[in-house]
Amino acid sequence: MRVGVLTGGGDCAGLNAVIRAVTKSLIHHGPAEVWGIEDGFEGLIEGRGRPLGWEAVSGIIATGGTILGTSNRGSPLASEQAMSRALEHARTWRLDAIVAIGGDGTMSIAHAMAAHGLAFVGVPKTIDNDIEGCERSFGFDTAVSIVTEALERVQTTGQSHGRVMIVETMGRYAGWIALEAGVAAAADVILLPEIEYDVEAVAEVCRQREGRQRYTVICVAEGARARGAGYTVERRVAGADDPIRLGGIAHVLREQLQPLLDSEVRSTVLGHVQRGGSPTPFDRVLATQYGHHAAQLVLQGAFGRMVTLQQGRIASIPIEDVAGRNRRVPADHPLLVCAREIGVCLGEGAGPG
Amino acid sequence: MRVGVLTGGGDCAGLNAVIRAVTKSLIHHGPAEVWGIEDGFEGLIEGRGRPLGWEAVSGIIATGGTILGTSNRGSPLASEQAMSRALEHARTWRLDAIVAIGGDGTMSIAHAMAAHGLAFVGVPKTIDNDIEGCERSFGFDTAVSIVTEALERVQTTGQSHGRVMIVETMGRYAGWIALEAGVAAAADVILLPEIEYDVEAVAEVCRQREGRQRYTVICVAEGARARGAGYTVERRVAGADDPIRLGGIAHVLREQLQPLLDSEVRSTVLGHVQRGGSPTPFDRVLATQYGHHAAQLVLQGAFGRMVTLQQGRIASIPIEDVAGRNRRVPADHPLLVCAREIGVCLGEGAGPG
Amino acid sequence: MRVGVLTGGGDCAGLNAVIRAVTKSLIHHGPAEVWGIEDGFEGLIEGRGRPLGWEAVSGIIATGGTILGTSNRGSPLASEQAMSRALEHARTWRLDAIVAIGGDGTMSIAHAMAAHGLAFVGVPKTIDNDIEGCERSFGFDTAVSIVTEALERVQTTGQSHGRVMIVETMGRYAGWIALEAGVAAAADVILLPEIEYDVEAVAEVCRQREGRQRYTVICVAEGARARGAGYTVERRVAGADDPIRLGGIAHVLREQLQPLLDSEVRSTVLGHVQRGGSPTPFDRVLATQYGHHAAQLVLQGAFGRMVTLQQGRIASIPIEDVAGRNRRVPADHPLLVCAREIGVCLGEGAGPG
């Protein structure tokens, strides 16, 4: 038996722990061989791969990134030719199945390729913790830890100078990182994509704190948006004709708040540092269990399924249930309610949302 | 309404986060007042307490230990006098209920005092993660992180010198810390109280690794024991008549292994460093949710219940279901099976256990 | 005897350790009293201060920021009125001397006020490590640690995706942070304000690495500049008439490099996270020694001097030697030479600079 492994989409702490657990579980079990496919589906299309043995995956549990490489480019769904080349390489390499570690996009490709007879088992990878049907994905705890530390660092600056400090985290569609890190770091305001925020409500919190605590820490997910009229910031590169839309909710929020406050407002965008580096022990254990369970599914022939965490336990669900859907923070999520009831401002205004 | 809060038993990262969330939730809700009882039940007996306001619990989410103090001494169950003094102080302070944060012992006292008409809500505290009915307790993730880091540190020494490195973790009755940290740090051998280990099986792993990897890392819970005849080490203090039994499975294991191996064997006992210090973000969030939920139970009048985590969700169970029972690692626990199947030695011998 | 303490300018890890050591040293010595002036010279002008006792400074060595607050606003040099108010408050408070902890600006003010008869001792504070006459300032080691960790995190992303990762650090005039963190994190390219970089030389390093290592990590100080023609990026806010100049060398460098490379180029600006948070043990020890030495200078009546580190030892120099000067990385600095000779690209082109 020969099993391929690939990692697709953006990198994330814990990928190597999954690769290691898949490989060791399959080798430990018996006659299985493991084949590492390089740079996700791009490598499958282009025929770049190598055997993965016990030694190759030893000592990688604590390292960030993925030893296999990953890519956002190269999808077998892009063209018939791409698909046929991908299928051909799977045949050439004599792969009985592929363990695909990736997000929504990866699962969609896996599901589509399965229709061409290639067996897949999926492992969810999303630093935003927003894959449907999966309570907690590896890499998330690491990202939360990094954001928490950053929030604590800027808090001391805010306190010393009497400033409003804004920190922008990842989370385009779902605010899990901002919510958990904001609670962990005792942020005063947490803004999520799921709740349109009221600028005046946020400003009011800052003003109240100006008197006594002097500072305010705001944790904002990149996908958060103010209620009401759209807000746009554009930039113009010298020589270019048209201005370019400027991203960055942290900067937008700063420009919204500054006119309403006496204190200085400062913003920081954490960016790529949230993805990389060594996974937390929690993420290593979770990723190891995901990898091990994926191997079990392969050995049982339970293809077309994605490993998941449900009700606190490792389980699996059909890949097709996942594709194209996002797990967002529901309005009645216990941690959201908890945050509100310990006095965190979630940007909610007095009036109807 | 006035609610007392106390922390009992050994300290643990996250206690302050619970105290903070209980206090803020109750104050946020309305007319409730919070009363901090000092040094656990000792303070209740001796009448040492103070009001806890919003300011008093601000800025403590990230600090280790407990601002209320804790004690292993002083139980209302010790004597009738102790009980009556404790009840009297609760009356003097006009406490409508007490949120008791503690382990097995604390829950037993709370249960017994409830029979005298004092209303209790419990919050489980166990760094060993071994309270019955609770999937994950705060402080555990922090302890696992500290142990994981220590295992990684000694691993580099083991590798450089070609040694067998033993690290002893907490876990007298349950091996959760050793199991999770051992998996997270890729320990080669993990020994738990739940599985009597076979010295020869452990030695065999070390010998096999002597050739290729040169080193072996062993993570052993303090409650682990070798199969077969009892092993005793005694020490004699100069001038004393009788030798004293020497604790320390790390040292015992070292003396068991050294004669069987060519490599040097070294041991380290982590001890108190596992308890203290700033909680991980995970533990802060969990402790905050526990504290918030305890406050909800108080507000709902749902007394005699302990907050818990079940099937990945915050819930509660009757305190009496907890007292006097330990949650140990079951033989078929998924992480145990996973560890074994990725090649970790669990000390299991070839023959019957 | 009564001694004032103030912290001026931007915050920096280690300020509290200095305040603590000044206070404890003076109190320990004898009859001295310590007076905390709030928010730097702003507090001196506005008459905001409080006594600092042993308890007030206990437990603060590990905390970031400054318990006294700081401000960039409010200088006694701004007007005669400001100066006379500041001097008046010093008299009202009966201050025999002030320990001023701050940067270049703070030292200039202290020097000017000394002419009006107010005794000063200075303690250098610069996260950029660029105060003249001082080999190493507290807060610098902490900043280097944070930047090093960030570089390591993005490195794993670069490696996984085959990207060029740019990280922008503090250092407007001097590149010490970028240099030390770049060396510590094994950055492939380090760009400093002291060496104008050649875009083509940097691109060439990236291209060479594209083949073999796949990724490149570039550590660039905010004050770095490309050789040759000025480079400008402007942005236009919707509705505004004139575009605004866009800062950020990281973004500039990204736009310079991207057209020259096959790999994607990504940039991150670390910003405020470099300042805050708990100081490293190194910085705590250094700050403690600075504070203790400042107290000694006060007790000896050695006013008009700033504590410093010279030839590896705590010493002092006249404040006037410091004001208005910057310590930049000299072209023959041993670490610069070392970096070059272990293969780090410093952006130097082939031709004349």
Place this chain on the structure above:
Amino acid sequence: MRVGVLTGGGDCAGLNAVIRAVTKSLIHHGPAEVWGIEDGFEGLIEGRGRPLGWEAVSGIIATGGTILGTSNRGSPLASEQAMSRALEHARTWRLDAIVAIGGDGTMSIAHAMAAHGLAFVGVPKTIDNDIEGCERSFGFDTAVSIVTEALERVQTTGQSHGRVMIVETMGRYAGWIALEAGVAAAADVILLPEIEYDVEAVAEVCRQREGRQRYTVICVAEGARARGAGYTVERRVAGADDPIRLGGIAHVLREQLQPLLDSEVRSTVLGHVQRGGSPTPFDRVLATQYGHHAAQLVLQGAFGRMVTLQQGRIASIPIEDVAGRNRRVPADHPLLVCAREIGVCLGEGAGPG
């Protein structure tokens, strides 16, 4: 030109950074080849070595331990045969010089072998920071960081329970680690090998703190000793005839203090965790500079010298000046004076020492 590199004695954070810098500097310079000798002088005697190229030393700056391995066994000085075999392998491998990274013992061997015509350059390695003529050695900052963190962790336990917490650090002959970490973590008592401590003086500090702060943190170097009569603890292994001397100043101090105090006294021995793991950025930079400078000395033909740090600068001294001598904390060391004058108890009694 071909240059050997070896690491001798106990491992230490930063060894790999030195190996990397030596190798890259020599390769970068020109025609030099680098030869890695395995397990210190043992490998030289037994003929175990391998070529070290650019790739082999890439990516190791942040890893603990030594990729070459090290050993306390195997000295060319042990016998004539050992010496002749070592010299023979140096000839067989055509080594023009050896860079020996190690402590006092390594330098003694290097000095002795130099008399047989083998050229050496030394790089000091001592986690205790106690090599004569060297102000600061790599690995020391890392050890201080680990100890500081441990002290902070146990402090929260001490505070919560009202206990005296003892932490034993490395430092058999010199107390540098205990001194720096003790100051950085605000330990209340710091005990060094250089100052015999007075048990009663230490107990008095604990008693004074029992009232107000409730807890005391004591940082004790393993080589510290009480003034006055020798103190011995022995242990007897079951079945053995003679008791064995029990090491461990932490335990001794605990037994000395407990009878004098109301609070519980607890002790922790940090042990091997102080050595291993990833070096701090400070240590990486220092180790890189040491390695680079060693390569420069080789290229200049400046043999028989050891790299060092003097007056804050990288320099070198004759190896023979180092051998057999220890750098202890002098009685008038500024940090010692500083610690005393900010109120730290150094165990000094009232009477004559």
